[in-house]
Amino acid sequence: MERLEKGEESQCSARDIRKDGSLIDIEVNGVRLPFGGDYHYLAVIRETTDRRRRERKNREMQEKLERAERMQSIGVLAGGVAHDLNNILGPLVAYPELILMKLPDDSPLRERIELIGSSARHAAEVIQDLLALARRGRIELQPNSMNAIVNDVLRSTNFVDLERSNPRVKVIVRMKSESATISASKTHLAKAIFNLCANAYAVMPDGGELTIETSHLFLESLQSGHCIDRPGEYVKLRISDTGNGLTEEQIAKLFEPYYNKKSVVDSASGLGLAIVYGVIKDHGGYYDVISEIGKGTEFVVYLPAVSETVQPEYLKPSNYRGTETILVVDDDESQRNLAGALLESLGYDVSSVSDGHSAIELLKTGPADLVVLDMIMEDGFDGLDTYRGIREIYPRQKAVVVTGFAATERVDEMHNLGVGAFVKKPYSRDAIGKAVRETLDSVSSPAALKL
Numbered sequence: 001m002e003r004l005e006k007g008e009e010s011q012c013s014a015r016d017i018r019k020d021g022s023l024i025d026i027e028v029n030g031v032r033l034p035f036g037g038d039y040h041y042l043a044v045i046r047e048t049t050d051r052r053r054r055e056r057k058n059r060e061m062q063e064k065l066e067r068a069e070r071m072q073s074i075g076v077l078a079g080g081v082a083h084d085l086n087n088i089l090g091p092l093v094a095y096p097e098l099i100l101m102k103l104p105d106d107s108p109l110r111e112r113i114e115l116i117g118s119s120a121r122h123a124a125e126v127i128q129d130l131l132a133l134a135r136r137g138r139i140e141l142q143p144n145s146m147n148a149i150v151n152d153v154l155r156s157t158n159f160v161d162l163e164r165s166n167p168r169v170k171v172i173v174r175m176k177s178e179s180a181t182i183s184a185s186k187t188h189l190a191k192a193i194f195n196l197c198a199n200a201y202a203v204m205p206d207g208g209e210l211t212i213e214t215s216h217l218f219l220e221s222l223q224s225g226h227c228i229d230r231p232g233e234y235v236k237l238r239i240s241d242t243g244n245g246l247t248e249e250q251i252a253k254l255f256e257p258y259y260n261k262k263s264v265v266d267s268a269s270g271l272g273l274a275i276v277y278g279v280i281k282d283h284g285g286y287y288d289v290i291s292e293i294g295k296g297t298e299f300v301v302y303l304p305a306v307s308e309t310v311q312p313e314y315l316k317p318s319n320y321r322g323t324e325t326i327l328v329v330d331d332d333e334s335q336r337n338l339a340g341a342l343l344e345s346l347g348y349d350v351s352s353v354s355d356g357h358s359a360i361e362l363l364k365t366g367p368a369d370l371v372v373l374d375m376i377m378e379d380g381f382d383g384l385d386t387y388r389g390i391r392e393i394y395p396r397q398k399a400v401v402v403t404g405f406a407a408t409e410r411v412d413e414m415h416n417l418g419v420g421a422f423v424k425k426p427y428s429r430d431a432i433g434k435a436v437r438e439t440l441d442s443v444s445s446p447a448a449l450k451l
Contacts, residue, residue: 098341
């Protein structure tokens with residue numbers, strides 16, 4: 001009004017109510033005009049509902065893009081660090097196993113060696129968190145039941161420890177029996193579910209209710225009102241707490257690494273909710289965060305439903321011994337020595353080379369029953385290039401891929417060419433032995449035949 005009295009144009013935005021009770025956005029422009037020896041006020045009112053809606057949508061898209069770019073930058077850094085640490089940790093994870101096999105049961109060194117192995121495995125878990133954040137780890141998606149994965153989490157040692165840490169938190173589980181099948185990595189999804197539960201416990205130090213629900217629905221838009229790119233059948237996972245709730249500013253930064261380290265109960269890495277973000281994206285899903293100050297927060301995860309049936313797991317004994325010939329190809333000497341020591345302890349006849357070209361030349365002189373290939377090696381000639389070269393000599397060569405950091409598309413291409421298993425660094429004697437034995441025994445990849 002003060003601007004109008006000075007003869008200046010005034011503008012303001014407001015909300016109004018239509019006759020039908022619906023809210024609309026309006027813009028009011030006013031001006032004072034001289035007329036008939038006096039001053040009169042003219043106001044022009046325009047509805048701006050559609051424009052405001054477009055502006056809000058553009059802001060949301062911009063914020064979403066900026067958040068995605070931040071996560072991508074952090075992920076590239078995390079992936080590079082993880083690659084280096086995996087090679088360093090490899091011997092610390094595996095050699096204690098070999099040492100313990102040779103130590104007598106009453107040796108005073110056993111406890112210390114076991115501690116080294118345990119600490120290295122814990123460090124390896126942190127690296128897997130980094131890879132999940134970077135979205136550069138290998139994720140095998142298979143038909144799984146969301147209900148079964150939730151039940152596995154609830155029965156896990158980590159969740160039992162979580163319950164013991166705060167018995168005043170009441171856990172309520174409501175799972176619809178008709179919840180559909182999803183295509184998921186059981187390990188990664190279970191990690192994400194546990195992290196959400198751990199976060200709920202952390203925000204309820206004085207007790208409260210943790211509710212876990214699953215259901216099956218047709219999804220067109222998120223509960224927050226945001227549209228999705230792929231409407232269709234989804235499995236919904238809802239994890240809610242009765243904590244203090246979150247502000248909009250907190251929600252916007254919630255999935256960034258180390259934003260709220262106190263929210264992470266079982267992870268020394270501070271990556272708990274950042275891992276959740278990466279896992280959901282890797283599964284082609286969506287998420288919603290709905291919170292009200294003083295009432296609590298609910299995390300809602302939507303994963304695409306699939307029509308495949310869940311296959312029962314085929315269990316094999318942990319003794320993966322053999323006498324076949326194996327060629328290890330890795331540019332890191334410590335990794336070559338480690339793989340050789342582990343496989344020789346299982347009875348295999350092992351030789352090794354430091355690069356793909358050397359592997360091809362050696363195989364020209366005679367075949368190997370199986371090749372263990374590192375994925376990342378010399379520039380311009382990685383595991384995929386090596387395997388292609390080997391297949392020119394032995395079209396049915398059996399191989400196992402070993403890496404801690406791999407471009408998923410190139411690993412997929414290796415699988416399409418006939419590679420058997422994929423083993424993540426750092427690996428244990430059991431893990432490499434299982435992959436080698438199952439690949440050698442596979443009927444889908446006949447023994448190498450030289451042209």
